[in-house]
Amino acid sequence: MINANVPRLRRTLLAASIAAAVAMPVTGAISPAAVPAPVPATAAPLRAATPAALAARYAASRDDILAAERTAADHGDRWRARMLRDMADPARRFLSFDGRDGGRAAEVFGDLATAERIAVLVPGGDTHLDKYGLLRGGALRLHQALGGRSAVIAWLGYRTPNTVSLAALTAGRADEGAAALRPFVRDLAALKSAARVSLVCRSYGSVVCGRAAPGLDVAGIVLIGSPGVTADDVSALRTRATVWAGRGGRDWIAHVPHVQLRLPFATLGFGTDPISPRFGTRVFAAGDGGHSDYLNAGSLSLRNVARIVSGQDPVEAGSRA
Structure with missing residues (x-):
């Protein structure tokens, strides 16, 4: 009798979370997507990861950022304009930038030309240009933990859902993200065929990675703070990559x-817990942090994510390895 009530309880909890998502407002003076931005200049495909080719791409992206900064300033959005001026710093390196619809960007930390280990950081909900600093901070710390001959790409390549929203309970935005992530990773793998490429996927970003996983040419897929990936188990992801979860x-x-x-208008929820034994991931110790703490400086989770991206086994809690 108790076992029979478990599915009902889970559905009741899910229904409650759905009601909260619909009823609770997301506050903010202005929607990030409401700030206008110009269409980015059409950039030629990146044919090589040489210093010269990368410098040209970074310069073209910087021009797109400055164009968006001028448009934001003309619109009277001083916060966005100031943030974009910071992003246009010549010391920063963007493979792409589009300021429209909340923003899309791919920023490189490290030297992509010489990198032997590359992590593509896929963010979760509520990630957009006005909150880009959170994604950037995690990418910076992961790159520092990886050390030399590594690169981290902060990939804001899709329209992320608000954390408190019905969209955050369905895979629609994840499918949009997966459609953009697949060609990005394919092109990256072609440019850096000798490098070890891994995806580090946080929260709703893990749903994106799960939807993109089939056939994706990466060494590892690291799921952190995952609500599920819309698959029953690892085999359903149809990937040769080692899948980790913490x-x-x-x-x-x-x-x-x-x-x-499954409801008439949508399928809500993301299925099996990726850290459960029946899912079949390689589970690693992630410390005692909260949902936004996985890439915090000095954390066990950051240490283990860096080890996995480097091709090393993670360590257990309390280990000095």
Whole structure:
């Protein structure tokens, strides 16, 4: 009798979370997508990861950022304009930039020309230009943890859902993201065929990676703070990559019902918990942090993500390895 009530309880919890998503407003003076930006200049495909080719691409992206900065200033959005001026710093390196619809960007940390280990960081919900600093900070710390001959790409390549929204409970935005992530990774693998490329996918970003996984040419897929990836187990991802999963001890995502509820208008939820034994990932110790703490400086989770990206086994809690 108790076992029979478990699915019902999970569905009740999921229904409650859906009601909260619909009822709770997302506050903010202005939607990030409402700030206008010009169409970016058409950039020629990147044919080689040489210093000269990369410098030309970074310069072209910088021009797109400055054009968006001027448009934001003309629109009277001083916050966005100031942030874009910072992004246009010549010391920063963007493979691409588009300021429209909340923003798309791919920023490189490290020297992509010489990198032997590359991590593509795929963010979760509520990530857009006005909150880009959170994604950038995590990418910076991961690159520092990786050390020399490595690069991290902060990939804001899709329209992320608001954390408190119905969109965050469905795979629609993840499918949009997967459609952009696949060609990005394919082109990156072609440019850096000798490098070890891994995806580091946080929160809703793990849903994006799960939808993009089939046939993707990467060494590893690292899921952190994942609500599920819309697959029953690792074999359903149809990938040759090693799939890892970690969850912090204080991450609220553990309390999200790991089910999928098919309704007439949508399928809600993301299925099996990626850290459960029946899913089949390689589970690594992620410390006792919360949902936004996985790439915090000095954390066990950051240390283990860096080790996995480098091709090393993660360490257990308390280890000095």
